[in-house]
Every structure is written in C-alpha cells, then in structure tokens.
Amino acid sequence: MTDLHPIRRALLSVSDKTGLIELATALSNRGVELLSTGGSAKAMRDAGLAVKDVSEVTGFPEMMDGRVKTLHPKVHGGLLALRDNDDHVAAMDEHGIGAIDLLVVNLYPFEATVAAGGDYETCIENIDIGGPAMIRAASKNHGFVNVVVDVEDYDALLAELDANDGQTTFAFRQKLAQTAYARTAAYDAAVSNWMAKALEEKAPRRRAFAGEIKQTLRYGENSHQEATFYTDGSGRAGVATATQLQGKELSYNNINDTDAAFELVAEFDPAVSPAVAIIKHANPCGVAVGATLVEAYQKAFDCDRTSAFGGIVALNQPLDAETATKIVEIFTEVVIAPGASEEAKEIFAAKKNLRLLLTDGLPNVREPITAYKQVAGGVLVQDKDVGYVSKEDLKVVTKVAPSDAQLDDLLFAWKVAKHVKSNAIVYVKGGATVGVGAGQMSRLDSANVAAAKAQRMADELGMSESPAKGSAVASDAFFPFADGLLEAAAAGGTCVIQPGGSMRDEEVIKAADEAGLAMVFTGMRHFRH
Incomplete structure (x- = not known):
C-alpha cells in the first residue's frame, strides 16, 4: 500500500445537501466521475453536472421506497x-466492479x-441502513478509500487534493x-x-454514549489535565446550547459552574418572579427572588459577597440594563440568561473578559433525563434528580405549623438545597438565601458553616443581628440526630424542611417541639454528591 492515492471515482449520497453542489463541481472539475442516488443525483443534475445513477451501476432500480439502493x-x-x-x-x-475512491454520505436525520x-x-423510517453500511465499508478500507460524513x-x-495533485495521504484518510x-x-447510540426509551427499558443490557465536539478546552479542572466539551444532541437549553456574545473562551470549570447555576435558577418560574443564582465551585453562594431582577441580584449577592467575587451569575429572565450595571x-x-436587552449588552461590552451567554429559554427542570457518572471501570447511570414538592405534599410533624410566609421560604430553601453539595443546610429569609452550608462530612458541620456565613453577611452589611434569626432552614436529607437541628435553631431558624425517614425521627421531632420550631417532612431527599 502506498501513501498517496488519487480520487478518480466518487459516490455522493447525502441527506443534508449543504455544500453538495460546490463539492461536486470541484470534484468534477478535477475529472472525478460522480455516482449518486435519488435526491442527491437530481440536485447535481439540476446544477448541470454529469452524474451516473447507482442503479445504472448495479443494474437494479431503487426499490422499497428507497430502502434498497x-x-x-x-x-x-x-x-x-x-x-x-x-x-x-x-x-x-x-x-x-469499479473502484470507488471517495464516499460522501451524511445520514438520514x-x-x-x-x-x-x-x-x-416516523422515527423508524428515518433510520439509515445503506449509509452506515457504506460508511463502515469505506472506513475499513481507508488504506485506499476516502470517506466524508460531515459537511465541515x-x-x-x-x-488535501490541491496540496497533493489530486491525491490524498494515508494520514488524511x-x-x-x-x-x-x-x-x-x-x-x-x-x-x-431512543428505542430503549420507547420501550420504557430502564436498564438495557448495553448502553451507548455519544457526543459531538463543541470546544477543545485549554485544560480541565487543573492545568495538567486535558479536556474537551461535547454536546449530547438533546438541545436542552443551557451552557451547551447557549450563544456566547462576548468574553474569553469558557474553561472546564466555567462550563461546569455555569451549568449548575442555570439548572438552579430554572427552578424558579420567571412568570412568577425574577430569580438570580450566584454559583462558586458548583455550589450556590447566593440565590434570591425579588420584585425586579436587580433586586433579586442584590439579595443574592448580599448573601455571600466574598464568595460572589469571580462567580457565575444565572438569571431566569432576560438581563436588563439596571441589573447589568450592578453585576459589572x-x-x-460568566453571566447566563435567557436573553438580554441591547442596553445591557452595551454595558457588558465594556468588560471584555466578562462572558455573556444567552439561551433560547430555560431548561425544563421537571423533564426526566439521564445522568451519567464515570467510575473506575464503569459508568453509573441514573435519572436526573427532577424531584419536586408542593405545599400539598408537605407533612407537618410538629405541634407548631408553619405560616404561609414560612412555607414560601421553606419551599424556596428546599429548591436551593437540591442544588447544594451534600451534606446541605440552607437558611432562607424573605425569598433569599442568608447562609449556605455545603459539602460537609456531617450535617452538624453544614449547619455550623451556614450559620457562620449568615453571621459574616451580618458583619458585611452592618446588620444588628444575624439574618439567620427568623429564617427557614432546609436539610437535603434527614437529621440522623437532633444536634444539627438544634444548631440551626441556635442560629435563629424558626422552621425546618427535611425529608424525614430517620430511625430517630421521633427524637428529632421532640427536639423541634421543645425548641418551638415548626417542621415539615417532604418524604423526598436531594443528595448531591
């Protein structure tokens, strides 16, 4: 086998006709014989190119509605x-049998x-058979045959043909x-x-994973790690499908944190109220709703001003000029939002390194999708956590029942806790986080961290007391002992939302009653490891 081989005969059969005529014309001008099928052949003939039908080569007509050709x-x-x-x-x-030196195929959509x-x-009819068969054949014989599957x-x-006088190199093939x-x-894949989903097969014997490259990243979590960003083809609104209007190239950590921020802020219905989430290292350092977007941003920012520096900001409504002015x-x-006004874009334009990502909407956080996590020698597969509870789902387990205002803050805290690394404790007051404890090895530690952050918020804002006083407290999983609950009460929490289900639930409920707390059980936990 020699390195260089000429292209004398090409078979072009494409579903996506983008660039077809330009490519076919360039090949024809180089003296390449063109073979084709169906719509591709017609398109080339209409452009004045000489094309031979595959049916003329095989001696068989296309049959069975084009399934066999x-x-x-x-x-x-x-x-x-x-x-x-x-x-x-x-x-x-x-x-x-004439040699085919070039195969150009893109598959049924x-x-x-x-x-x-x-x-x-309809989906079944759009499964390509002949295309993949030819692609695999041509690819196996890449010592002699070129196979092109992407318009790009x-x-x-x-x-390559220009550089090698109508020939291609082995490395190129x-x-x-x-x-x-x-x-x-x-x-x-x-x-x-798709078929596993159609059959409601939760655990097929074999599972395939695939993606299309979107970006080669400078490095991964650390500078010595190589990394690449792939899209999964789902079209889900978010960082993978967003348009970046300005700023430096996204890094691995930017992408991970931006995804976390946007998935969290999407928990809050934009038709009900503006919401803002500020994320640092995949954990929320501030989340809030407000009468306006700028109010929501200020409340989220005030929760942890120190951590917000260099963070990711996600909005559930289009960015406006007033909010843009505060953010800069x-x-x-990174700022990610479902849109932005022209005035807001102009304000951001002065900050060349600030990345602005715009999406076509918010992700549907109730949509059941599959989540993957690689472990040594395998992949863990589960349904994404789309769990949701409403007021009607809550069970009051204490002598004191929460007020309507407390219930609103409890459900707000519960939504946030779902997106905090476990163990998670979240303090909320007035539709805003005032303390977040994330990723600690014990729930008591998380309650301590959240309380300390609330006190730091008081110190930064010159408040007379910790904003945790009178707050609603969420725990992503049950309290195994009463100590974590009592720590939250000592910090000023007045009501608690947690899954329940501990063998010591009665002990924890008794402690809540003695502390005068209102507590509700959700019957659902939100571990996030």
Whole structure:
C-alpha cells in the first residue's frame, strides 16, 4: 500500500445537501466521475453536472421506497476491494466492479426527527441502513478509500487534493475514517437509546454514549489535565446550547459552574418572579427572588459577597440594563440568561473578559433525563434528580405549623438545597438565601458553616443581628440526630424542611417541639454528591 492515492471515482449520497453542489463541481472539475442516488443525483443534475445513477451501476432500480439502493456488491465491492491485492483486482475485473475512491454520505436525520417529536413509525423510517453500511465499508478500507460524513470536512478534502495533485495521504484518510466510525457509533447510540426509551427499558443490557465536539478546552479542572466539551444532541437549553456574545473562551470549570447555576435558577418560574443564582465551585453562594431582577441580584449577592467575587451569575429572565450595571461592579466570570436587552449588552461590552451567554429559554427542570457518572471501570447511570414538592405534599410533624410566609421560604430553601453539595443546610429569609452550608462530612458541620456565613453577611452589611434569626432552614436529607437541628435553631431558624425517614425521627421531632420550631417532612431527599 502506498501513501498517496488519487480520487478518480466518487459516490455522493447525502441527506443534508449543504455544500453538495460546490463539492461536486470541484470534484468534477478535477475529472472525478460522480455516482449518486435519488435526491442527491437530481440536485447535481439540476446544477448541470454529469452524474451516473447507482442503479445504472448495479443494474437494479431503487426499490422499497428507497430502502434498497446501495446494498449491492458493485457498490460495496468498489468500496472494500484492496487495490494491491491481485485476487481482489481479479474479482473486480471478472464482475465488472469499479473502484470507488471517495464516499460522501451524511445520514438520514434520525436525531433531528426524534428532537422534533416524531412518532414511532416516523422515527423508524428515518433510520439509515445503506449509509452506515457504506460508511463502515469505506472506513475499513481507508488504506485506499476516502470517506466524508460531515459537511465541515468538504473544504479539508479539497485542500488535501490541491496540496497533493489530486491525491490524498494515508494520514488524511485515517483521520476521515476515525471521524466516520465515530459518526456511525453516535448514530447507533441515538437509535438504541431512543428505542430503549420507547420501550420504557430502564436498564438495557448495553448502553451507548455519544457526543459531538463543541470546544477543545485549554485544560480541565487543573492545568495538567486535558479536556474537551461535547454536546449530547438533546438541545436542552443551557451552557451547551447557549450563544456566547462576548468574553474569553469558557474553561472546564466555567462550563461546569455555569451549568449548575442555570439548572438552579430554572427552578424558579420567571412568570412568577425574577430569580438570580450566584454559583462558586458548583455550589450556590447566593440565590434570591425579588420584585425586579436587580433586586433579586442584590439579595443574592448580599448573601455571600466574598464568595460572589469571580462567580457565575444565572438569571431566569432576560438581563436588563439596571441589573447589568450592578453585576459589572465586581469581577464576574460568566453571566447566563435567557436573553438580554441591547442596553445591557452595551454595558457588558465594556468588560471584555466578562462572558455573556444567552439561551433560547430555560431548561425544563421537571423533564426526566439521564445522568451519567464515570467510575473506575464503569459508568453509573441514573435519572436526573427532577424531584419536586408542593405545599400539598408537605407533612407537618410538629405541634407548631408553619405560616404561609414560612412555607414560601421553606419551599424556596428546599429548591436551593437540591442544588447544594451534600451534606446541605440552607437558611432562607424573605425569598433569599442568608447562609449556605455545603459539602460537609456531617450535617452538624453544614449547619455550623451556614450559620457562620449568615453571621459574616451580618458583619458585611452592618446588620444588628444575624439574618439567620427568623429564617427557614432546609436539610437535603434527614437529621440522623437532633444536634444539627438544634444548631440551626441556635442560629435563629424558626422552621425546618427535611425529608424525614430517620430511625430517630421521633427524637428529632421532640427536639423541634421543645425548641418551638415548626417542621415539615417532604418524604423526598436531594443528595448531591
């Protein structure tokens, strides 16, 4: 096998016609014979190009509504034959099989059909058979055959031909083959995962994972780690689908924190009230609702001004000028919102390093999706935590019942606790966090941390007492002992929301009654490891 091989004959059969005519014209001008099928052939003929139908090559017409057209030895033989194998060459001569040096195929839009809500039969009809078969054949024979599956690679192919007098190098064909195999793998993953979902199969024997590169990152969590950002094709509103209007390239940690911030702020309905979440190291340092967006931002910022420096800000409503003016008063890494006014964009434009991401909406935090976590030698798969409780779901377990205002703060705190690393304790007053304890090894420690942060908030704002006084307290899991609960009460908490379910629930309820606390059980926990 030699390194350089010319392209004399090409088969072009594409679902996405973007760039097809330009590519086919460039190939034709280089003397390449063009083969094609169906709509691709028609498009090229309409552009005045000479094209031979695959059915003319195989001697069989397209049949069964186009399901059978390229599944033929004269196609696959032309793709798979080893040009330096005498037996293969003899077989080609004997059976009239012409070599195919270039295959250009992009597949039926299965993923797009699913995303558009196609019914079962429509999705089935959009599963490509001939395309993947040809791609795999051409990729296997990359010693001689070029295979292009992405429109983005058309220019690279033509540049390669220009650089090598109508030929391609082995290294170039290798790269095309790897891209092609990744495409068929992703395609099959999309089909198999869709079918598992359609069958309501929670734990299929084999599970496929796939993604498409969005960004090669400078490094990962630390500078010695390589990292890449891939999209999953779901179209979920968020950092993966956002448009970045300005600022430096996102880092690995930026992406992780921005995702955490936007998923949290989406818990709050923008039709009810503006909401802001400020995130640092994937944990909220301040979350609030307000009458206006700027009020919500100020309340969230006041919760932990120290941690907010260099943080991520997520909004549940479009960014306005007044809020933008407040945000740029301190260093902020990223702001993500479902939109922004022109005035707000102009204000941000003066801060060249501030990244502004705009989305088409908020993620649906009730939508059941799959979450993955890699461990040594395997992958953990679970449903994303979309758990939700309303006032009607709460069970009052103490002698004192919470007031309506307390219930509002309890449910607010519960939403925030869902997005705090466990063990999580959250103090809330007046629709804003005033203390967050995250990621401690004991619930008592988390209650202490949250109380300390509330006191620091008082010191920073010149308050006469800790804002934890009179607050609502959320615990992401049950109190195994009364000590954590009593610590929250000592900090000033007056009402508590927790899952319940501990073998010492009665002990904890008794302690709450003795402290004069109102407490409700949700029957649901929100561990976040």
